[in-house]
Amino acid sequence: MKSLKSILALSFLFLTATSSLVCSDGLERKDLNEDVVKTVVVSPNGAANFKTIQEAIDYIPSGNSNWIKIILSPGIYNEKIVIPKEKQKIIMQGNSASEVTIQYNDAGLSNSSGPITVNAEYFVAINITFKNYNCSYSTPIIPYEEIKVAPSIILMADMAWFYGCNFISVQDTLADLLGRHYFRNCYIEGAIDFIWGNGQSIYQNCVINVKGVTSKGVVKGGGMLPGFITAQGRENEKETSGFVFKNCVINGDGMASLGRAYRGYSRVVFYETNIANIIVPQGWDAWDYKGQEDKFTYAEVNCIGEGANKSGRVMWEKNLSAQEIDFLIEPKTFIDEDGWMGSLPSSLVSLLSPSSIF
Template sequence: MKKTLALFCLSWLLLGRAFGYDFVVAQDGSGQFRTVQEAFNAVPDFRKKVTTIFIKKGTYKEKLILAGSKNFVKIIGEDLNQTVLTYDDYNQKKNIFGEDKGTSGSSSIYIYGGDFSAENITFQNSSGPVGQAVAVWVAGDKARFKNCRFLGFQDTLYTFGYGSRQYYKNCYIEGTTDFIFGSSTAFFEDCTIFCKKGGSFVTAASTPDSVRYGYVFKNCKITGETPAASYYLGRPWRPYAKTVYLNCELGDLIKPEGWDPWGSESNKKTAYYAEYQSKGKGAAPKQRVPWSHQLTAAEAEQYSRDKVLRNWNPTLD
């Protein structure tokens, strides 16, 4: 029996590798695993090579954890819109002890492992407009997302990792209050940022004072379904928050003043908020708060992908 099972597992492993994948996840049983968590668990601890996991179309309702010992994991969805990783926890939902799960406890997926990457995946928190409800919580260094969707309401994307570097390319991120937030250094390139009804803040960076770069948005589109002048570009979750928009198209939903100090006069002196050549109806450089910055071309060069991500090139496999 053990020999038969071993041969079966080997045959599936060889089949997956024949298509360039180490593991295949499929709800219908046509892969090695039916759940994403099973595939995560199967990745050898501290492996020094990339483990590629192909996820077939389906809605996978799982609360996922990629452990810190699972490095170089790459997940690829069969179809962006039909490969969905989702869960429905939220801040005030109770755990088994009757306590609030909290913002961090609400996430649908936790990524601790370093050098993680995802392509063609939809990440979702499906709990709805019930307060803080995180779709993705990223702690690992060198995390990259290409052609992914992040769906939620308040606190959709939590860039949690202190000092970690994260890269988002051609992604779609939607939400309401502070829906991109955290302490990581994150570079968003060619992304669509969609502000849902309600009006609030696109970002709430908590950049440490010892870190030079926080959030950088390059060639992104900020749009939504909310009235004109209803969203700020950001507010400082912590005093030294840093957020910069480069060559971004801003919809009319962006307030002319652009930035909010979150009720603290001292934040105006410590937070760093800047733009370079914003365009669209939401671009109003002369009406921005006086403590924000409009960059020169020379200053904007200091926010190149290479410099922001500290010589890590996320476009290389």
């Protein structure tokens, strides 16, 4: 481990040399220095403070109460990273999601497989690709028999913010398990339950790409097997969780339902989203909760595109009131009622203004 003096010196030199570089979605590195008390750099070739991301995480003191930024140099990081709950207020930033990838070959366990698990509150990721192993197929259609549970990220903590990130896998891609989260300008790819969990999240201006799945064993004579974009796990009417997609785009090579019920009070809303003609007519699936459909909150509001035709939808899709819709699509009321977003570094808070989001 380098001395603190060496680390700070290297960080200063790196930031001085790169302060004019622009990140992939218009964020400059210099704009993200406000409110950050310390910056360290990781590079897979070793030409930085740390060679691995986990080393940088381990360096952060437990009980940290100040924002610390970890800059990821371009490259592929083959790691299995765990951010413990006592390591809060971390900003993990790449220059471009096309240049910085965190990946790991691990599958089978929905709550622990994959490259990164976030247990700490106040986590921010900017311009990073999170990827699990089974995304290297050369064709857009994937054999069902080869698919395994393989999350690209596991979110186990409240108050997380993602900007310009990619999440790539096939099944259980984004494990949005619990807590309040905000995703903006992100790309999410998968086929089966690939945005799932009991999180309370807004997905704003995101692209959702549905991978194609085929199987001779499941579909008689072979053919395309429809997947599921969401599997939200709200368990009772008092829980505040749910997934809200606002101004997103849904496209891809496969067919899918908008969602299926992971728990008995599942809640998912698509608002002003452009939906390609890849959604099965019924739109939603009750899964193991048939007969309890009146408890779900599944809704499509002001969506466009060929896939937004609701003439064949299930009869139990909800028609929400204007008041209910306004509550769900507004960050201040749905995920920021205590004002946690205002405690983010000031350059990030500026991106959350009404004129920036809506």
